[in-house]
Amino acid sequence: MSAPTAAILVIGDEILSGKTEDTNARLLIHELRELGVGLRRIVIVPDEIEAVADAIRELAGSFEYVFTSGGVGPTHDDVTIAGIASGLEVDVVRHPELEAKLRSYFGDSINESRLRMADVPNGSELIEAPDLRWPVICTRNVYVLPGVPELFRKKFAAIRERFRVEPFFVETIYTREDEFDLADRLRRVAASYPHVAIGSYPDFTSSSFKVKVTLESKDSSDLVSAVKALLAELDPERVVTLK
Amino acid sequence: MSAPTAAILVIGDEILSGKTEDTNARLLIHELRELGVGLRRIVIVPDEIEAVADAIRELAGSFEYVFTSGGVGPTHDDVTIAGIASGLEVDVVRHPELEAKLRSYFGDSINESRLRMADVPNGSELIEAPDLRWPVICTRNVYVLPGVPELFRKKFAAIRERFRVEPFFVETIYTREDEFDLADRLRRVAASYPHVAIGSYPDFTSSSFKVKVTLESKDSSDLVSAVKALLAELDPERVVTLK
Numbered sequence: 001m002s003a004p005t006a007a008i009l010v011i012g013d014e015i016l017s018g019k020t021e022d023t024n025a026r027l028l029i030h031e032l033r034e035l036g037v038g039l040r041r042i043v044i045v046p047d048e049i050e051a052v053a054d055a056i057r058e059l060a061g062s063f064e065y066v067f068t069s070g071g072v073g074p075t076h077d078d079v080t081i082a083g084i085a086s087g088l089e090v091d092v093v094r095h096p097e098l099e100a101k102l103r104s105y106f107g108d109s110i111n112e113s114r115l116r117m118a119d120v121p122n123g124s125e126l127i128e129a130p131d132l133r134w135p136v137i138c139t140r141n142v143y144v145l146p147g148v149p150e151l152f153r154k155k156f157a158a159i160r161e162r163f164r165v166e167p168f169f170v171e172t173i174y175t176r177e178d179e180f181d182l183a184d185r186l187r188r189v190a191a192s193y194p195h196v197a198i199g200s201y202p203d204f205t206s207s208s209f210k211v212k213v214t215l216e217s218k219d220s221s222d223l224v225s226a227v228k229a230l231l232a233e234l235d236p237e238r239v240v241t242l243k
Numbered sequence: 244m245s246a247p248t249a250a251i252l253v254i255g256d257e258i259l260s261g262k263t264e265d266t267n268a269r270l271l272i273h274e275l276r277e278l279g280v281g282l283r284r285i286v287i288v289p290d291e292i293e294a295v296a297d298a299i300r301e302l303a304g305s306f307e308y309v310f311t312s313g314g315v316g317p318t319h320d321d322v323t324i325a326g327i328a329s330g331l332e333v334d335v336v337r338h339p340e341l342e343a344k345l346r347s348y349f350g351d352s353i354n355e356s357r358l359r360m361a362d363v364p365n366g367s368e369l370i371e372a373p374d375l376r377w378p379v380i381c382t383r384n385v386y387v388l389p390g391v392p393e394l395f396r397k398k399f400a401a402i403r404e405r406f407r408v409e410p411f412f413v414e415t416i417y418t419r420e421d422e423f424d425l426a427d428r429l430r431r432v433a434a435s436y437p438h439v440a441i442g443s444y445p446d447f448t449s450s451s452f453k454v455k456v457t458l459e460s461k462d463s464s465d466l467v468s469a470v471k472a473l474l475a476e477l478d479p480e481r482v483v484t485l486k
Contacts, residue, residue, distance in 0.1 A: 013440060013442055014442055014444065014457070015272075015285075016272065016282045016283065016284075017272075017276055017282070017411075017459070018272040018273045018276045019413075019442075019457060020444070021269070026264070029258075029259065029260075029261040030261045033260055033261045038436070039259045039260070040259065040288075040289060040294075040468060041259075041286070041288060041294075042258075042259065042285070042286070042287040043284070043285070043286050043287075044285035044286075045283075045284060045286065046283060047442070051283075051284075071468040073422055073443065073445060074422060074423050074426040074427070075422060075425065075429050075430070075443040076424045076429055076430040076434075076441070076443075077433075077435045077441065077442050077443055111423070112288070113423045113424070113426040113427065114423050116426075144271065148446075148447060149448060150448065160251060168260075170262075179316055179317060179318060179412075180317050180354070180356045180357050182318065182355070183317040183318045183319070183356040183359075184356065186319055187318070187319040188316050190319045190320075191319075197256060198319070198320065199256055199257055199262075199320050200316065200319075200320055200321075201257060201263070202316060202391060203391075204391060204393060204394070205393065214257070216260070239415065
């Protein structure tokens, strides 16, 4: 009943410097959620081979899927392929199938700069899909996606269904009780239902509630029991029904 | 001339599951930029002591400042203080000054759940500011900020000026040349100006340009020279002036 785990690695100086706002991780948060995959980490690093390598080493070893965003173009600031290779301790090699595809597509205008798009970490698999001109490169459990939002979206859409598992179930309770006063009761219910994740979020701006409590599980009957157990602990007069 | 470095650590299941959209890291990206601080890493982890501890160990050892967002309330899912303490290998202790403040503020309604707000990693410093009711907790180079956006904003605003250094200088060039054809020239200019960060961003949606090139440095005269060197390499007919 536990979800497969995933991490997102965003590579890009432009995100860290605020020149560009990340939309790819934000999209993937919702995509993975909808697919039932448990996103456990998001890491954003600059365009540096060592930074990418360190992150890949850790993430690829800790989670079932790693999705990278950005750094896959032909210029000096595109270091994702080299970083993944270094993190996984393999060489960068020119993929013959990808090279053939590039030569056939570019014809006479093929050059070394374009051929560099066929360089992949050794052992990479190409994932083809009907509506993709270029395959998704997958090295072990690392899926390499482009930084340009339109392309990121399109490439992920082409491979998303391979990750689908049973969905998450979530219930939300709003209360006018104070979070300080709730803490012990939440702790007790959380301890009794280890497969239900309980989150507590105070709100200082709403006039209708003070705390939003979320309960979440892959096991719907466990979730129903936990909600029941929590409601029995709360002051019914101060539980609020919100849309 | 090199910028002080910083990392942001966001703690929260609600961000990774898409229930809440992060706005704190997004705010801090722009704040740090404006202050002249070089943001080098953003990491988002779930509400787990080990995950926070691992991230803190790495980030606090690698960057000059670490700012955490979230996980500082009184409930079971608030694990930031314990995670920071574990990552820095110190105990969690009750801070006498903070405890006195809490007792004076809450009076008769003080209880263990409220007093837990005085628990800090051993060795923490309290940063007071005129418009803050509660000080910012700082443990070594780790600044602990709340997850609730209004409070995050207010607390960071109260301490921001202590981080200000000389600003970044940035120039942007738009061109209708193809990124594949630019790659070698960009690489040459980047190699000649190691203190100027050059980024290359293709755009497949604009009709007026194909690639946006950004040049950035703390050294404004170095930046001017790099821009001049790059413009000398580009086809002037295809350089585009954009607002």
